[in-house]
Amino acid sequence: MQIRHKIAGGDFTRAGNVASAVKKVLQQINIDHKQSKRIVIALYEGEVNVVAHAYSGVVDIDIDSEKIKITIADKGPGISDIEKAMQEGYSTATPQVREMGFGAGMGLSNMKRNSDFMNITSIPGEGTTVELINFIKPDAN
Amino acid sequence: MRITDIIKELDLKVISGNSSITNEVTGGYVSDLLSDVIGNAREGNIWITVQTHQNVVAVASLKDLAAVIIVKGLQPDSDTIEKSNIENIPVLSTETDTFNIAGRLYELLNKK
Ligand SMILES: Nc1ncnc2c1ncn2[C@@H]1O[C@H](COP(=O)(O)OP(=O)(O)OP(=O)(O)O)[C@@H](O)[C@H]1O
Numbered sequence A: 001m002q003i004r005h006k007i008a009g010g011d012f013t014r015a016g017n018v019a020s021a022v023k024k025v026l027q028q029i030n031i032d033h034k035q036s037k038r039i040v041i042a043l044y045e046g047e048v049n050v051v052a053h054a055y056s057g058v059v060d061i062d063i064d065s066e067k068i069k070i071t072i073a074d075k076g077p078g079i080s081d082i083e084k085a086m087q088e089g090y091s092t093a094t095p096q097v098r099e100m101g102f103g104a105g106m107g108l109s110n111m112k113r114n115s116d117f118m119n120i121t122s123i124p125g126e127g128t129t130v131e132l133i134n135f136i137k138p139d140a141n
Numbered sequence B: 001m002r003i004t005d006i007i008k009e010l011d012l013k014v015i016s017g018n019s020s021i022t023n024e025v026t027g028g029y030v031s032d033l034l035s036d037v038i039g040n041a042r043e044g045n046i047w048i049t050v051q052t053h054q055n056v057v058a059v060a061s062l063k064d065l066a067a068v069i070i071v072k073g074l075q076p077d078s079d080t081i082e083k084s085n086i087e088n089i090p091v092l093s094t095e096t097d098t099f100n101i102a103g104r105l106y107e108l109l110n111k112k
C-alpha cells in the first residue's frame, strides 16, 4: 500500500494533519498498536519540522507485510550539520515558532526513539530527506 | 481516578471533547514544549499547559493522553475545540495558574 501527502511550510494550522490521516489508515488495517503509535509520533515530528523549518514537503508512506516505511522529503534550507541537529536542545526555531511551544530541539531525537531505522540526508540550500522504518512484528495482531 | 472526579474536585470547566471525560487518569504532566510532551508524557496523563492551538490536541491524541488542562483562563482556538471533539480529547480550563493547578492535581492523585 502506498500513500502520498503534501505538507505546506509555515502552516501550523494544518501541522499534524498528515500524521493523523496516516494514524487512521494504520488503525483500519490493524497494524500493531505500539508500532503504529511509534511511527505516527515520528511522522508527526518530521511533519512539524517541515512546517517549522522548510518551505514544502512530500510524505510517502509505503506499507508491506514486514514494515512501514515513511519518507519525508522537503524543499528548504537543509541541515548543514546533521549530528549537531540531532543533539537534544539544539534548535534554530524562530521566536514566533518557539512561542507556540515548538523549538525544544527534541523532535529529531523523538523521531530516532520512535523508529527502528532512521536516515537523514540533506543538501544545504536545497532540502532534507528523512527516511523512517518501523518493522511490523509477525506475531502482532 | 476518572477525569470526571478531577473536574469536580479541581472545579475545572469542560470546554470540549466531552465524550471521553469518564476515562481513567494515570498521572499528570506539565510542559509548554510540545516535543517535551511527546518525549516524556505517559499514556493516560493529564497535560497542563498554556498552549491553546490545535497542535495541543494533535499531541495529546498521538500520546493517548487523558485530557488537557489550559491554565489562567486562556481560551483555546476554535480549531482546537473542533479537533478535540473529533479526536475525543477533553479540553478543560481553569482560571488558576500552572503552579497551583499542578499542586492540587498532584495532591489529589497521590491522596490515599
Ligand atoms: N526539515 C528540516 N529542514 C531544515 N532544518 C531542519 C529540518 N529538521 C530539523 N532541522 C534543524 O534541526 C534542528 C533540530 O530539529 P528538532 O526537530 O530536533 O528540534 P526543533 O524542531 O528545533 O524543536 P522541537 O522539535 O523540539 O519542537 C532544527 O532547529 C533545525 O535547525
Ligand SMILES: [Mg+2]
Pocket: A045, A048, A049, A103, A106, A107, A108
Ligand atoms: Mg522539530
